Amino acid sequence: MSIRRLPVYLLLDCSSSMTGQPIEQVRQGIRALLDDLSTEPMAIETVYLSVVTFNSTAQQVILLTELMQFKEPQIQASGATALGAALRLLKDCLNKEVRKNTIDQKGDWKPLVFLMTDGMPTDSWEAAADDLKQQKIANIIAFAAGPGADVNNLKRITEIVLKSDELSPGALKAFFKWMSQSIVRTGKSVQVMAQETPIDLPPPPPQIQIVP
Amino acid sequence: MTPFNHPITLALSWKLGAKLSSADLALAQQQWPLIHTWLLQNDHLEKLVTVMSCAMTKAELNVLLSPQRSPHSEHYTEAFSRWIKLVHFVQQTKTNVAEVIIRQATQWVTQNLANSSENLEDVICSQIRKRLYLWNEHPDSEPRSKRQFLENWLTENANHLNRLLEEISKPLVSDELKMLFTDNMDSKKKRQATRFWEQLTQYLHTHLHPHLIDTVIQETAVYLERHLDFPKQNYPLRSENVESTAVTPVDSSPPMTLSKPRFPSPKWRWQPLPEGRDYHPEYAHHSLTLPAGCTLIAARVRGKKHKHEGTHCDDWFEIAHSGDWGIIAVADGAGSKLFSRIGARVACQTAINYLTEKLSTHKISPRTHWSADTFARDDSYRFKEPDLELTQQFLHEAMQIAYQAVAKAHLARDDSKYYYKALGNRDLELSDFASTLLLAIHTVVTFKDVHYSFVLTCQIGDGLTAALYQNKAEASVLSDLEKHGFGGETEFLTSSARKLERDYLSSKTYPFFGPMRVLMVMTDGVADDYFPPAQGMLRLWGDMVLNGILPEVTTTAAPLTEDQLNRLQGRKHEYMSLEERILEAGPHPTPVCSSTPYANLLNLSLEQLLASPWLLTAGVPADIKKNGLTYEERLQTWLDSYQVRGSFDDRTLVILFKNG
Numbered sequence: 001m002s003i004r005r006l007p008v009y010l011l012l013d014c015s016s017s018m019t020g021q022p023i024e025q026v027r028q029g030i031r032a033l034l035d036d037l038s039t040e041p042m043a044i045e046t047v048y049l050s051v052v053t054f055n056s057t058a059q060q061v062i063l064l065t066e067l068m069q070f071k072e073p074q075i076q077a078s079g080a081t082a083l084g085a086a087l088r089l090l091k092d093c094l095n096k097e098v099r100k101n102t103i104d105q106k107g108d109w110k111p112l113v114f115l116m117t118d119g120m121p122t123d124s125w126e127a128a129a130d131d132l133k134q135q136k137i138a139n140i141i142a143f144a145a146g147p148g149a150d151v152n153n154l155k156r157i158t159e160i161v162l163k164s165d166e167l168s169p170g171a172l173k174a175f176f177k178w179m180s181q182s183i184v185r186t187g188k189s190v191q192v193m194a195q196e197t198p199i200d201l202p203p204p205p206p207q208i209q210i211v212p
Numbered sequence: 213m214t215p216f217n218h219p220i221t222l223a224l225s226w227k228l229g230a231k232l233s234s235a236d237l238a239l240a241q242q243q244w245p246l247i248h249t250w251l252l253q254n255d256h257l258e259k260l261v262t263v264m265s266c267a268m269t270k271a272e273l274n275v276l277l278s279p280q281r282s283p284h285s286e287h288y289t290e291a292f293s294r295w296i297k298l299v300h301f302v303q304q305t306k307t308n309v310a311e312v313i314i315r316q317a318t319q320w321v322t323q324n325l326a327n328s329s330e331n332l333e334d335v336i337c338s339q340i341r342k343r344l345y346l347w348n349e350h351p352d353s354e355p356r357s358k359r360q361f362l363e364n365w366l367t368e369n370a371n372h373l374n375r376l377l378e379e380i381s382k383p384l385v386s387d388e389l390k391m392l393f394t395d396n397m398d399s400k401k402k403r404q405a406t407r408f409w410e411q412l413t414q415y416l417h418t419h420l421h422p423h424l425i426d427t428v429i430q431e432t433a434v435y436l437e438r439h440l441d442f443p444k445q446n447y448p449l450r451s452e453n454v455e456s457t458a459v460t461p462v463d464s465s466p467p468m469t470l471s472k473p474r475f476p477s478p479k480w481r482w483q484p485l486p487e488g489r490d491y492h493p494e495y496a497h498h499s500l501t502l503p504a505g506c507t508l509i510a511a512r513v514r515g516k517k518h519k520h521e522g523t524h525c526d527d528w529f530e531i532a533h534s535g536d537w538g539i540i541a542v543a544d545g546a547g548s549k550l551f552s553r554i555g556a557r558v559a560c561q562t563a564i565n566y567l568t569e570k571l572s573t574h575k576i577s578p579r580t581h582w583s584a585d586t587f588a589r590d591d592s593y594r595f596k597e598p599d600l601e602l603t604q605q606f607l608h609e610a611m612q613i614a615y616q617a618v619a620k621a622h623l624a625r626d627d628s629k630y631y632y633k634a635l636g637n638r639d640l641e642l643s644d645f646a647s648t649l650l651l652a653i654h655t656v657v658t659f660k661d662v663h664y665s666f667v668l669t670c671q672i673g674d675g676l677t678a679a680l681y682q683n684k685a686e687a688s689v690l691s692d693l694e695k696h697g698f699g700g701e702t703e704f705l706t707s708s709a710r711k712l713e714r715d716y717l718s719s720k721t722y723p724f725f726g727p728m729r730v731l732m733v734m735t736d737g738v739a740d741d742y743f744p745p746a747q748g749m750l751r752l753w754g755d756m757v758l759n760g761i762l763p764e765v766t767t768t769a770a771p772l773t774e775d776q777l778n779r780l781q782g783r784k785h786e787y788m789s790l791e792e793r794i795l796e797a798g799p800h801p802t803p804v805c806s807s808t809p810y811a812n813l814l815n816l817s818l819e820q821l822l823a824s825p826w827l828l829t830a831g832v833p834a835d836i837k838k839n840g841l842t843y844e845e846r847l848q849t850w851l852d853s854y855q856v857r858g859s860f861d862d863r864t865l866v867i868l869f870k871n872g
Binding site: 035041045072103 | 289292293296297300301304479480516517520693740743744856857858859860
């Protein structure tokens with residue numbers, strides 16, 4: 001019997017505007033996320049993590065992996081912001097890796113996707129965004145890190161959009177911290193109502209606002 | 213001096229929980245009073261504790277604090293990750309440990325930073341914070357020149373780094389170590405310290421330093437070597453080649469066990485139920501005797517996640533006997549709703565009361581002929597036979613009345629400030645009482661001297677009801693199965709008024725008629741562990757027989773062949789494991805048997821085994837047979853003990869079975 005997993009996808013903008021401290025913050029954020037989650041017995045039993053990075057192209061740098069087997073990805077900042085490619089890749093990953101309920105197996109919990117971007121998309125992304133939003137195959141949380149990202153674009157992908165006014169290490173760190181709280185919280189109250197708001201998220205830290 | 217060799221280090225190793233041979237242990241115990249006296253003189257204890265604390269974190273901190281550090285190296289990354297893990301772990305017990313570390317380190321640097329005309333405390337504080345990744349705000353607001361101060365100072369004075377490292381290490385473990393080495397302490401504090409130390413070393417062993425205790429002992433030995441004022445005396449010679457059998461000492465302050473945990477995971481905790489209104493007992497079990505030689509047993513347990521978080525069990529069940537009928541109600545309050553347990557309880561109680569009243573004189577009419585046609589239903593799932601349709605109507609009315617009662621329970625609490633506050637300043641909504649509801653009623657019809665069970669079920673939301681045939685290893689699932697979508701998406705009694713309509717309820721109603729061995733009604737906490745149900749429900753039943761939860765199945769045939777008896781001989785551990793039942797006093801090892809490995813042991817398929825249930829009875833271990841518990845108590849214990857990865861929901865199971 002296969003276990004029910006909570007698949008978590010991190011979609012991280014690694015374009016050249018993230019160079020320097022921001023990308024270092026992302027690396028440390030991933031580590032801190034792993035450390036936080038590995039102190040939660042529930043997360044250890046259920047959370048599976050995957051990392052998709054995007055710059056001029058999109059790549060799944062870590063396949064969906066059990067938390068305790070997860071190896072930190074090597075990430076570098078360079079290039080453009082191919083959000084459309086990232087969204088299409090995400091959809092492929094979700095379809096390929098996430099188990100649905102069937103007559104013989106209990107499906108995974110509905111995946112959580114954390115999308116972080118600091119800039120404007122440089123490719124065609126609108127159709128992929130509409131597609132994802134309409135299909136409802138994951139609970140997507142988008143984070144506009146700093147003034148360069150357009151919250152309206154992100155709203156086209158998901159209803160849950162957060163933003164910070166600055167692309168500061170504090171905000172990125174806070175976002176990853178909040179991410180781990182959200183994962184733990186989702187893992188705990190996985191029973192959600194089909195018709196209602198998808199997930200119960202913790203309040204964001206002061207540097208981050210929810211975009212209504 | 214090598215660790216474990218010198219009598220002093222032997223004694224310390226023993227105190228720190230290392231496993232010693234019996235000869236070494238005797239030596240260690242003999243030396244301890246002397247060492248203890250010496251430690252308590254002057255500030256030896258203080259120093260020793262610092263050395264030991266330091267040994268636990270030195271490697272990481274050296275890398276992190278060193279002025280020569282290179283933040284992008286793999287080395288650095290690893291050290292950082294280990295340090296953060298350690299701090300997080302300690303923080304779970306000592307909440308403000310990061311702050312204490314910062315304060316202590318800053319204080320030390322400020323005091324020792326000579327020739328500083330400026331007030332640099334803030335800068336030092338934020339720089340240490342930054343180095344240790346304990347900061348929560350942007351740390352780079354200070355002028356560069358000031359930041360350079362700390363850096364230069366640490367570089368210029370090599371021993372400063374070591375001292376700083378000591379200051380930082382101390383708050384993590386020093387209190388606990390002190391307690392361990394000081395025999396005449398308040399026993400409560402000492403117990404806490406022992407517990408913390410035990411958890412910490414276990415954690416460090418699992419996650420960080422596999423040779424931690426060796427390192428600690430080594431460092432300690434070096435320290436002791438340097439302190440020459442330790443009284444010299446003639447130690448008895450240590451006998452070489454002593455057989456190194458680990459012995460558990462029976463001393464009043466025994467060492468902690470450092471055995472590795474079964475899973476490389478942090479421990480599941482047990483936390484009490486929250487204070488406040490709407491008390492909901494953590495456990496429940498109950499049994500009832502029914503007509504026609506049937507018995508109902510039921511139990512529910514608080515799931516591991518709720519124990520861990522100190523939140524309520526959201527499941528509820530009620531069972532009743534009325535007239536010819538056995539009545540079962542099971543409900544699972546939504547995990548995401550703070551007061552869903554009220555919905556679960558009110559729904560069960562209301563439905564049970566209603567059905568008890570309506571079924572007390574209700575009978576299934578005797579018939580000269582029973583067939584599939586008897587149970588024929590029309591396009592909207594109404595039974596064509598009036599007595600059966602009336603039964604279905606009662607069931608649906610019970611569902612509707614349960615919904616109304618939950619709505620009433622909502623209104624009764626609606627204007628209460630208590631709930632408004634508990635929900636973080638928002639009004640109570642009906643959906644806060646969201647719960648599933650599973651109803652099942654059972655009666656026995658005798659036809660041509662054969663007992664047939666008639667079961668009718670109705671269910672809103674997840675969970676499962678299944679009946680097992682008496683004469684064949686086959687389960688009849690009396691619930692809708694989730695066929696698409698993701699896990700955890702379910703509907704609730706309170707989801708919409710549409711649920712109240714008879715057409716909808718009829719589509720959720722399943723009948724069973726036939727010779728029946730057992731009827732099982734459960735929340736998804738159990739159903740998910742036995743998925744898919746067609747085969748899973750048989751395995752569930754097999755597990756219950758094997759765990760002594762159901763009466764023995766007897767047979768005139770010899771229960772086991774000689775070959776099978778031989779196979780079973782002394783191999784109980786292959787199908788019985790000791791699982792950690794999470795109780796208030798801590799994890800409690802509890803025997804749990806599984807039918808799949810048992811079938812393997814007998815060289816049978818699971819289906820073959822279940823078709824010969826007396827074989828299961830033969831496998832019930834004496835540990836369970838003789839534990840003096842009732843069936844329902846065993847059910848509760850088992851529900852609370854069996855382990856499935858990723859399964860930590862509340863578990864409720866109601867079983868109706870024929871005696872003998």
